Amino acid sequence: MGASRTRSGARTRRRRxxxxxxxxxxxxxxxPPAGVLELADDLYDYQLDLIFDDAEETATVSTPQxxxxxxxxxxxxxxxxxxPRSRGWWTxxxxxxxxxxxxxxxxxxxxxxxxxxxxRGSKPPWIFIPAVRSIIEFRSWHKPENLSGRTVHWxxxxxxxxxxxxxxxxxxxxxxxxxxxxxYIGNATVQGTEWEDICRTAKEVGTxxxxxxxxxxxxxxxxxxxxxxxxxxxxxxxxxxTWPRSEYDRVYGAKWVVAEETILAPYIDGVFTAEWDKTPxxxxxxxxxxxxxxxxxxxxxxPICVTCVRASWYYRERGDSAAPAPGSLGGxxxxxxxxxxxxxxxxxxxxxxxxxxxxxxxxxxxxxxxxQGWWTDELSKRQAILEWxxxxxxxxxxxxxxxxxxxxxxxxxxxxxxTGNWKFSAPSGEHDDTVMAGVIGxxxxxxxxxxxxxxxxxxLEAKRKxxxxxxxxA
Numbered sequence: 001m002g003a004s005r006t007r008s009g010a011r012t013r014r015r016r017x018x019x020x021x022x023x024x025x026x027x028x029x030x031x032p033p034a035g036v037l038e039l040a041d042d043l044y045d046y047q048l049d050l051i052f053d054d055a056e057e058t059a060t061v062s063t064p065q066x067x068x069x070x071x072x073x074x075x076x077x078x079x080x081x082x083x084p085r086s087r088g089w090w091t092x093x094x095x096x097x098x099x100x101x102x103x104x105x106x107x108x109x110x111x112x113x114x115x116x117x118x119x120r121g122s123k124p125p126w127i128f129i130p131a132v133r134s135i136i137e138f139r140s141w142h143k144p145e146n147l148s149g150r151t152v153h154w155x156x157x158x159x160x161x162x163x164x165x166x167x168x169x170x171x172x173x174x175x176x177x178x179x180x181x182x183x184y185i186g187n188a189t190v191q192g193t194e195w196e197d198i199c200r201t202a203k204e205v206g207t208x209x210x211x212x213x214x215x216x217x218x219x220x221x222x223x224x225x226x227x228x229x230x231x232x233x234x235x236x237x238x239x240x241x242t243w244p245r246s247e248y249d250r251v252y253g254a255k256w257v258v259a260e261e262t263i264l265a266p267y268i269d270g271v272f273t274a275e276w277d278k279t280p281x282x283x284x285x286x287x288x289x290x291x292x293x294x295x296x297x298x299x300x301x302x303p304i305c306v307t308c309v310r311a312s313w314y315y316r317e318r319g320d321s322a323a324p325a326p327g328s329l330g331g332x333x334x335x336x337x338x339x340x341x342x343x344x345x346x347x348x349x350x351x352x353x354x355x356x357x358x359x360x361x362x363x364x365x366x367x368x369x370x371x372q373g374w375w376t377d378e379l380s381k382r383q384a385i386l387e388w389x390x391x392x393x394x395x396x397x398x399x400x401x402x403x404x405x406x407x408x409x410x411x412x413x414x415x416x417x418x419t420g421n422w423k424f425s426a427p428s429g430e431h432d433d434t435v436m437a438g439v440i441g442x443x444x445x446x447x448x449x450x451x452x453x454x455x456x457x458x459x460l461e462a463k464r465k466x467x468x469x470x471x472x473x474a
Contacts, residue, residue, distance in 0.1 A: 044223075085134060263389075281346075309398070388439065
């Protein structure tokens with residue numbers, strides 16, 4: 001029986017019976033026989049392959065949102081039904097993540113018409129299946145004591161990219177008496193993690209799965225969901241065109257990446273092409289992002305044309321300097337010099353980093369009204385750097401062809417943690433002040449409230465132009 005479709009093109013769910021004991025009879029909703037699990041008819045073939053794999057231990061690494069949690073929830077319920085009076089665990093780093101598995105198992109049980117008693121508010125949460133008197137517990141490994149308890153007959157390790165050697169050993173101890181089945185599921189992260197070692201072992205014995213975006217795309221096409229497949233592929237193509245290659249490979253290709261990379265270096269030749277010039281574009285708005293340096297660093301102001309997303313000049317002085325540096329446009333104090341720069345670049349908006357620069361922000365606001373602050377953290381850095389790369393890859397960003405700014409961008413690093421989180425910095429002993437000035441500027445223009453206002457302004461301008469064209473045509 002194939003998947004059906006509404007007139008709007010949305011997917012609907014029909015169901016098929018698969019008995020965990022091998023029978024094919026369809027249960028009634030009122031009194032389903034024990035041991036029978038109904039599966040959604042629109043499960044993908046690769047999900048069914050996981051559900052019905054009898055291997056003792058498997059590892060599945062995948063791109064996000066391709067259905068590994070749904071497939072593993074079906075496998076977990078199947079295990080509970082096939083082993084009456086058993087106790088299985090669904091584990092993850094935090095209880096928030098564990099509850100994704102809880103909800104998925106409740107969905108499977110409810111859709112199958114199997115009576116079950118969920119205990120959401122318990123610690124740990126658990127689900128009781130009266131027909132077979134089996135229990136599914138949901139455990140976080142955030143604290144080692146959460147992994148103590150009775151014997152476990154089967155195990156799911158969700159978000160396995162965050163598992164550590166100690167957690168893995170604690171989980172194995174819970175299964176020493178049963179030697180039950182184990183399913184590891186997670187995303188790709190950095191090389192050299194415990195998760196990569198688990199997957200390498202699974203490859204050696206033939207129990208490894210590698211799901212990329214193509215698995216879901218091909219499954220949608222095979223099931224006749226052409227509209228959904230086209231939309232999914234379009235999103236993939238946008239990521240391929242605009243994301244950093246290593247991040248695209250990790251997310252869409254489920255490939256491990258190196259822990260450190262010079263993330264901006266591949267785009268140097270295409271971005272740093274503007275001849276040194278301190279002449280603003282007539283009539284264009286400017287933003288002047290300021291990265292604030294302390295004693296050993298530099299303060300950098302980098303005027304960027306909002307219309308062209310182009311910079312051809314910057315000002316840089318030591319953080320502890322009392323006098324202007326070469327190239328200054330004037331001003332007795334640093335706040336005065338920033339005010340002069342703002343006025344020179346078409347009365348542009350000066351945006352000062354708050355982290356190190358709250359005093360400079362306050363002082364500059366007193367002498368130049370068009371000043372605002374920007375808070376820099378790893379999240380805002382990440383968002384701004386992804387926008388920087390997107391602009392660089394599409395030819396939408398131009399920066400000065402000047403030695404210092406090129407060197408700093410060439411050496412700027414992303415450092416990924418074991419769970420895939422990013423941090424950004426210059427190598428030890430080097431500077432990234434011109435980089436961070438640009439990141440503040442791109443972040444102000446293309447992320448957060450500033451981006452929303454730019455979008456509204458763009459819509460209003462487009463509406464005005466359409467009205468003007470319509471008037472002229474009449």
